[in-house]
Amino acid sequence: xxxxxxxxxxxxxxxxxxxxxxxxVELGTNTKMWCGCPTDFGGEPNTRVCPVCLGLPGSLPVxxxxxxxATIRIGLALNCSxxxxxxxxxxxxxxxxxxxxxxxxxxxEPLCFDGYLDVEVNGEMVRIGIERVHLEExxxxxxxxxxxxxxxxxxxxxxxxxxxxxxxxxxIVTKPIPGTGALAPEVARAYVAELRxxxxxxxxxxxxxxxxxxxxxxxxxxxxxxxxWGTRTETKNxxxxxxxxxxxxxxxxxxxxxLEAGGRITQETRHxxxxxxxxxxxxxxxxxxxxxxFPEPDLVPLAPDTAWVAELKAALPExxxxxxKRIQQDWGLSDLDMQSVVNAGAVELIExxxxxxxxxxxxxxxxxxxxxxxxxxxxxxxxDVGATPAQVAELQGLVDAGKLNDKLARTVLxxxxxxxxxPTEIMTNRNLEVVSxxxxxxxxxxxxxxxxxxxxxxxxxxxxxxxxxxxxxxMKTTRGQADAKTVRELILARLGA
Amino acid sequence: MAAISREEVAHLARLSRLxxxxxxxxTFAGQLDVILQSxxxxxxxxxxxxxxxxxxxxxxxxxxxxxxxxxxTPQEAxxxxxxxxxxxxxxxxxxxxxxAS
Numbered sequence: 001x002x003x004x005x006x007x008x009x010x011x012x013x014x015x016x017x018x019x020x021x022x023x024x025v026e027l028g029t030n031t032k033m034w035c036g037c038p039t040d041f042g043g044e045p046n047t048r049v050c051p052v053c054l055g056l057p058g059s060l061p062v063x064x065x066x067x068x069x070a071t072i073r074i075g076l077a078l079n080c081s082x083x084x085x086x087x088x089x090x091x092x093x094x095x096x097x098x099x100x101x102x103x104x105x106x107x108x109e110p111l112c113f114d115g116y117l118d119v120e121v122n123g124e125m126v127r128i129g130i131e132r133v134h135l136e137e138x139x140x141x142x143x144x145x146x147x148x149x150x151x152x153x154x155x156x157x158x159x160x161x162x163x164x165x166x167x168x169x170x171x172i173v174t175k176p177i178p179g180t181g182a183l184a185p186e187v188a189r190a191y192v193a194e195l196r197x198x199x200x201x202x203x204x205x206x207x208x209x210x211x212x213x214x215x216x217x218x219x220x221x222x223x224x225x226x227x228x229w230g231t232r233t234e235t236k237n238x239x240x241x242x243x244x245x246x247x248x249x250x251x252x253x254x255x256x257x258x259l260e261a262g263g264r265i266t267q268e269t270r271h272x273x274x275x276x277x278x279x280x281x282x283x284x285x286x287x288x289x290x291x292x293x294f295p296e297p298d299l300v301p302l303a304p305d306t307a308w309v310a311e312l313k314a315a316l317p318e319x320x321x322x323x324x325k326r327i328q329q330d331w332g333l334s335d336l337d338m339q340s341v342v343n344a345g346a347v348e349l350i351e352x353x354x355x356x357x358x359x360x361x362x363x364x365x366x367x368x369x370x371x372x373x374x375x376x377x378x379x380x381x382x383x384d385v386g387a388t389p390a391q392v393a394e395l396q397g398l399v400d401a402g403k404l405n406d407k408l409a410r411t412v413l414x415x416x417x418x419x420x421x422x423p424t425e426i427m428t429n430r431n432l433e434v435v436s437x438x439x440x441x442x443x444x445x446x447x448x449x450x451x452x453x454x455x456x457x458x459x460x461x462x463x464x465x466x467x468x469x470x471x472x473x474x475m476k477t478t479r480g481q482a483d484a485k486t487v488r489e490l491i492l493a494r495l496g497a
Numbered sequence: 498m499a500a501i502s503r504e505e506v507a508h509l510a511r512l513s514r515l516x517x518x519x520x521x522x523x524t525f526a527g528q529l530d531v532i533l534q535s536x537x538x539x540x541x542x543x544x545x546x547x548x549x550x551x552x553x554x555x556x557x558x559x560x561x562x563x564x565x566x567x568x569x570t571p572q573e574a575x576x577x578x579x580x581x582x583x584x585x586x587x588x589x590x591x592x593x594x595x596x597a598s
Contacts, residue, residue, distance in 0.1 A: 029563050030563045030565055031564065031565050031566070035568070036561075036564060036566025036567075036568070037566075037568045044584065045571065045585045046571040046574045046575065046584055047570075049568055049569055049574045050568030053568075054569070054574060056577075062559060062561040063559070063560050063561065064560070064563050065560035065563060066562075085557070093512070094513055096586070099586075143583075143585065144590070145582075146590070156590050157587055157588065157589055158588050158590060159582055159583055159585035159586065159587055159588075160585055160586040160588060161584075161586075162586070290512055292512075295551035297551070297552070300554065300559050301551075301557050302557060302558060303557040303558055
């Protein structure tokens with residue numbers, strides 16, 4: 001089906017978007033939510049299971065204290081109120097990703113509610129309302145087999161692995177976000193990025209979108225100015241920051257084309273496709289009553305006492321936005337420079353590189369230069385580019401010690417990214433160290449002078465600028481491993497200029 | 498008036514993935530109706546000052562330390578499964594059903 005989509009500018013001129021985000025975060029606890037099974041990522045199928053997470057008769061869940069604490073800390077970091085008393089709820093549905101035929105979640109009594117997160121978009125602060133933060137359990141993984149495509153349609157059976165079933169999952173739901181206009185896709189992205197940073201700073205999850213420990217559903221609706229909010233769709237399978245932005249934008253375009261043609265938006269789940277950037281229709285959304293929520297009888301209510309909550313609040317770390325402000329001052333960066341550091345996802349990397357001994361300027365140069373370019377080329381996040389802050393600091397140390405020049409350092413960095421070892425190892429193994437042996441250098445200089453007598457004459461007669469040609473020749477014979485400044489000084493000394 | 502309609506029973510059966518015949522729908526609708534009416538009678542004696550009870554034991558905050566405990570081997574886990582393949586539970590295909598989140 002091909003339909004011509006309207007231009008984005010026209011869409012935002014005629015319609016106002018309202019967006020909302022539901023984010024699921026897998027907590028990095030040692031054990032699952034209701035049992036002592038480990039939570040490590042990966043692992044052979046069904047090796048991290050027990051009677052509780054398999055829903056076997058007679059087993060009873062007991063809540064993980066660390067997960068409750070982590071959820072309260074997330075709530076506090078998002079300026080939420082913490083429920084004085086709340087219950088878990090049983091969400092009934094029949095699908096084999098949960099062996100119990102229900103998921104333990106929270107319904108009308110979330111652990112944390114009514115907060116906000118301030119997010120910076122193009123230098124402007126946007127306050128995103130947080131509706132609720134609640135705790136539930138993750139589901140198992142189903143593999144559809146027997147069909148030609150490996151997808152759910154056409155499959156004849158499903159194979160289920162329950163290693164992930166029961167891992168604590170925190171759901172963070174925003175209030176509807178109106179009034180962002182053309183910036184809606186960027187606001188959505190900035191919110192998820194900020195939320196990820198906040199949660200990472202709390203140390204409660206590794207929040208890696210590519211591994212699924214942070215997953216995002218994006219709600220989008222459009223209305224004409226002055227009219228009521230439109231019908232929303234929920235886009236699932238949005239697994240990178242870039243996809244969050246693309247999913248909102250593509251859904252705005254699609255809905256606008258439907259509305260412009262006099263059609264109506266169906267309330268439904270849509271699936272985002274990373275390759276095309278489009279969404280396609282999923283099932284029609286079941287209503288909440290179909291889940292027949294009721295208070296979970298196997299778990300007693302939670303009543304976090306105020307002293308405990310106050311203690312958790314007092315122990316919150318410095319939050320990313322404030323930390324960024326402090327770092328910007330420490331590093332002496334302009335707003336614009338700081339923005340580029342933030343946009344590149346390099347704040348923590350640079351901070352760690354500085355802690356490992358590099359100057360802020362040098363650390364920033366490597367992370368925003370070579371390494372950002374590399375990350376963009378290979379389509380990975382900067383943190384996953386293959387170099388660590390300690391390695392970058394070590395590399396810069398070699399430059400500062402005069403052992404590597406800029407060009408050689410870049411070659412060494414390529415080796416680091418390729419996994420060849422530490423900068424010092426690569427420099428030694430590949431014999432990349434700057435030639436500092438003056439004897440060898442003098443020989444190379446003499447050779448260059450002998451090969452270029454006219455240039456040498458010019459320099460002797462006072463045209464020192466001509467030395468550049470000889471420096472180039474020496475660099476060539478030393479395979480770039482000489483320090484250009486030293487070479488230049490040697491040439492001038494040899495020619496008495 | 499009946500507390501539950503035949504259509505509601507059919508809807509519940511669909512949500513529960515139960516194949517219920519036309520005759521069974523009538524039977525179950527009647528039976529469920531009796532149950533619901535009986536529960537409604539209890540509701541009549543509950544005074545406004547008595548909050549609904551979800552838990553009969555007055556306990557809160559029963560929590561567990563975050564410590565790994567041994568579970569089942571995959572063989573044990575799959576021993577009660579009707580079918581297994583590749584160390585996974587094998588179930589009939591599922592068509593456009595809901596996935597919880």
